[in-house]
Amino acid sequence: MAGTWVFVEQRDGNIRKVTYEMLSQAKKLGDEVSAVVFGKGVEALAPEFAKFGAEKVYVVEDDVFAAYNTGAYVAQIIAMINEFKPNAVFFAHSFNGRDFASRLAQKLDIGLATDAIGVELSAGKGVFTRSIYAGKVLTKVEITTSPVLATIRPGVFEVADGAAAGAVVKPAVAAAAGDVYQTVKSFVATVSARPELNEAAVVVSGGRGCKGPEGIALVEQLADMLGAAVGGSRASIDSGWLGHELQVGQTGKVVNPNLYIAAGISGAIQHLAGMSSSKFIAAINTDTEAPIFNVSDYGVVADLFKVIPTLMSELKK
Amino acid sequence: MKVVVCVKQTFDTEAKIELKDGKISDAGINLIINPYDEVAVEGAIQLKEKGVATEVVVISAGADKAMDAIRTALAMGADRGILVTQDTAADEYARAVALAAAIKGENPDLVLAGHVAADDGASQVPTRIAEILGLPHVNVITAIEIAGGKATCTSEADGGTQVTEVAVPAVISSQVSWNEPRYPSMKGIMAAKKKPVATVAAAAAENKTKIIEFSLPPAKQAGIKLEDEPEVVATKLADWMKNTVKVEVK
Ligand SMILES: Cc1cc2nc3c(=O)[nH]c(=O)nc-3n(C[C@H](O)[C@H](O)[C@H](O)COP(=O)(O)OP(=O)(O)OC[C@H]3O[C@@H](n4cnc5c(N)ncnc54)[C@H](O)[C@@H]3O)c2cc1C
Ligand SMILES: Nc1ncnc2c1ncn2[C@@H]1O[C@H](COP(=O)(O)O)[C@@H](O)[C@H]1O
Numbered sequence: 207m208a209g210t211w212v213f214v215e216q217r218d219g220n221i222r223k224v225t226y227e228m229l230s231q232a233k234k235l236g237d238e239v240s241a242v243v244f245g246k247g248v249e250a251l252a253p254e255f256a257k258f259g260a261e262k263v264y265v266v267e268d269d270v271f272a273a274y275n276t277g278a279y280v281a282q283i284i285a286m287i288n289e290f291k292p293n294a295v296f297f298a299h300s301f302n303g304r305d306f307a308s309r310l311a312q313k314l315d316i317g318l319a320t321d322a323i324g325v326e327l328s329a330g331k332g333v334f335t336r337s338i339y340a341g342k343v344l345t346k347v348e349i350t351t352s353p354v355l356a357t358i359r360p361g362v363f364e365v366a367d368g369a370a371a372g373a374v375v376k377p378a379v380a381a382a383a384g385d386v387y388q389t390v391k392s393f394v395a396t397v398s399a400r401p402e403l404n405e406a407a408v409v410v411s412g413g414r415g416c417k418g419p420e421g422i423a424l425v426e427q428l429a430d431m432l433g434a435a436v437g438g439s440r441a442s443i444d445s446g447w448l449g450h451e452l453q454v455g456q457t458g459k460v461v462n463p464n465l466y467i468a469a470g471i472s473g474a475i476q477h478l479a480g481m482s483s484s485k486f487i488a489a490i491n492t493d494t495e496a497p498i499f500n501v502s503d504y505g506v507v508a509d510l511f512k513v514i515p516t517l518m519s520e521l522k523k
Numbered sequence: 524m525k526v527v528v529c530v531k532q533t534f535d536t537e538a539k540i541e542l543k544d545g546k547i548s549d550a551g552i553n554l555i556i557n558p559y560d561e562v563a564v565e566g567a568i569q570l571k572e573k574g575v576a577t578e579v580v581v582i583s584a585g586a587d588k589a590m591d592a593i594r595t596a597l598a599m600g601a602d603r604g605i606l607v608t609q610d611t612a613a614d615e616y617a618r619a620v621a622l623a624a625a626i627k628g629e630n631p632d633l634v635l636a637g638h639v640a641a642d643d644g645a646s647q648v649p650t651r652i653a654e655i656l657g658l659p660h661v662n663v664i665t666a667i668e669i670a671g672g673k674a675t676c677t678s679e680a681d682g683g684t685q686v687t688e689v690a691v692p693a694v695i696s697s698q699v700s701w702n703e704p705r706y707p708s709m710k711g712i713m714a715a716k717k718k719p720v721a722t723v724a725a726a727a728a729e730n731k732t733k734i735i736e737f738s739l740p741p742a743k744q745a746g747i748k749l750e751d752e753p754e755v756v757a758t759k760l761a762d763w764m765k766n767t768v769k770v771e772v773k
Contacts, residue, residue, distance in 0.1 A: 305662055308646065309650050317730075321645065339641075340641065343540050344739070387659045432771070457558055465770060486768045504747050504760060505747065505748040520762075522772065
């Protein structure tokens with residue numbers, strides 16, 4: 207039994223940042239790290255994983271893996287787990303990653319720690335920190351079933367360079383068209399020039415205090431100036447100012463940026479659940495009593511319609 | 524078409540959490556249906572109203588008080604309930620085994636669930652149930668259409684919207700933006716009292732994971748709060764962003 211595997215999160219060859227975060231963190235844990243990638247035309251990506259610590263890159267290419275599908279992916283990884291016996295396998299806690307890991311865990315009749323924000327590994331054992339009850343409680347869960355399985359929250363671990371061999375290994379294809387039981391009819395990418403919420407270094411969010419599309423436009427301008435993602439409170443999503451995929455909070459996305467700017471957001475507990483672990487938090491709110499100030503590193507009690515324009519011209523200086 | 528909906532009873536999202544003897548205390552906490560599951564219940568009732576579903580059965584695994592969550596779903600319009608009595612310390616594996624065993628007995632055409640529980644949610648249980656029952660699973664849906672033995676589901680995926688087709692029976696998990704759950708009417712609440720709820724013991728299953736500890740995260744310290752003219756505070760905020768946070772400006 208050896209090694210930690212990181213399952214690569216990619217779509218059409220575009221690697222998501224969480225893959226590098228997982229590789230970097232896995233490397234810190236000491237055991238040999240391998241990347242595992244399924245798809246079509248993905249072998250060319252192997253050097254990318256070597257840069258962040260992958261000693262080996264397991265590449266499996268076949269038409270059946272062109273897009274993520276539970277049946278074929280699970281069949282393939284089970285065959286590989288049986289052959290190579292990794293100590294631990296990490297997946298991204300993402301739309302596909304959590305489906306993959308949960309299905310795999312159940313098929314193997316074993317445990318799984320999902321949405322981990324802390325990882326400790328030793329031979330045959332993993333201890334994972336999870337943030338539960340919308341960030342109000344931390345828990346440590348121990349996995350002793352084999353292999354140790356976990357999904358890792360995006361945006362938590364630092365990406366660190368760690369050149370490694372990245373030797374390509376090509377296991378036999380162990381899945382066929384008959385394993386597929388979901389048909390992806392379409393995937394329409396959200397068209398945005400901005401980074402994704404859970405990958406962005408800076409997030410600027412607007413709430414009901416933006417009062418409408420004009421206020422949101424200010425939030426967007428500030429975001430673009432900072433190369434930031436735009437987010438919103440449920441109030442601005444429910445008002446139709448922003449798409450639902452941009453909601454931050456308990457029933458939206460959990461973000462972990464270096465800087466989170468809340469403009470016209472009161473700081474309801476359900477909103478805080480999605481952003482309070484950001485490294486720095488700034489708040490712009492007219493109400494000095496707004497609870498968002500209790501979690502802010504830098505709060506300004508003022509009208510966002512006046513603050514944001516000045517802020518932008520000052521930042522440009 | 525028979526629809527089974529998995530509902531977990533969770534803490535109110537406003538709840539302040541306290542630890543007692545190293546465990547999460549539920550003393551004085553208002554308990555609700557997990558918000559995602561409420562959406563799944565609403566989705567099932569709408570399928571019935573459209574004539575697609577004929578019966579909506581809600582199922583919950585947990586302590587006796589989970590009966591309240593079942594009654595709420597019945598008051599919304601579900602037809603009957605199943606309470607699977609189980610220690611609330613059961614992990615995702617043990618819960619999935621218990622729920623799947625009870626669901627299997629119902630032989631449903633569709634199983635709905637929430638995509639994550641708002642308490643210690645792990646986004647595992649519905650996928651595990653699907654695997655035990657040998658059914659496909661589609662996650663985080665915001666719309667569903669059922670016709671010709673197939674479910675066509677729209678999901679909020681990472682970076683886009685995905686439409687997936689699976690054969691039914693299938694397990695389908697909801698995103699909150701799927702619908703706006705109704706409030707139970709007075710009439711619904713009265714009717715719910717007479718609707719049948721079966722209580723069954725959980726199928727035996729040992730946890731596969733072990734909780735080592737719970738802790739409360741350190742309270743975040745409030746930082747600087749400035750009250751002055753907008754131009755003044757904006758300038759200071761810009762300085763802080765440049766000098767302390769070290770943002771890059773495009
Ligand atoms: C089960 C459940 C789940 C939920 N999930 C989420 C979630 O995921 N995310 C989420 O955000 N919410 C969620 N909510 C809703 C949450 O409780 C709040 O209602 C919501 O976050 C409020 O949004 P807001 O702060 O934009 O609006 P408000 O609370 O109305 O706050 C608006 C703020 O703008 C300020 N303001 C007004 N004018 C100006 C101005 N000109 N300049 C500056 N400031 C101004 C006001 O002082 C006020 O503080 C959930 C609720 C429930 C019950
Ligand atoms: N004890 C339970 N009883 C009924 N349904 C449950 C239970 N636990 C989880 N579920 C279902 O599984 C979903 C996801 O739960 P989880 O995997 O814990 O995040 C929930 O939204 C419920 O629909």
